[in-house]
Amino acid sequence: xxxxxxxxxxxxxxxxxxxxxxxxxxxxxxxxxxxxxxxxxxxxxxxxxxxxxxxxxxxxxxxxxxxxxxxxxxxxxxxxxxxxxxxxxxxxxxxxxxxxxxxxxxxxxxxxxxxxxxxxxxxxxxxxxxxx
Numbered sequence: 001x002x003x004x005x006x007x008x009x010x011x012x013x014x015x016x017x018x019x020x021x022x023x024x025x026x027x028x029x030x031x032x033x034x035x036x037x038x039x040x041x042x043x044x045x046x047x048x049x050x051x052x053x054x055x056x057x058x059x060x061x062x063x064x065x066x067x068x069x070x071x072x073x074x075x076x077x078x079x080x081x082x083x084x085x086x087x088x089x090x091x092x093x094x095x096x097x098x099x100x101x102x103x104x105x106x107x108x109x110x111x112x113x114x115x116x117x118x119x120x121x122x123x124x125x126x127x128x129x130x131x132x
Contacts, residue, residue, distance in 0.1 A: 006113040023080040070095040090117035
């Protein structure tokens, strides 16, 4: 799906592959269509708990440990998404769930142009959170 960020047109699939290739995250789903906007890109990403903490177990059911992994995933997402060099964009993310089957933390990422992103990116992220 093609999205307009500022005066540039991006293919959301290509940007998704770029995120997957240049970061440690796996692309789960392209959610750009769910934003219901032509000026926003959105993705569901995941990262294995073993990548966040190599000494971790295969399964967690303690809420405090899961919250700690989500915090680590949020911090890592902030650093890793800087590697995706898209000019004049704002990126926002939120680690929202732990997948017990895959032992991964799930993260939603929204990307918008600076012009509209400062006002609307949090609304887009809230809309995406209501859909997952």
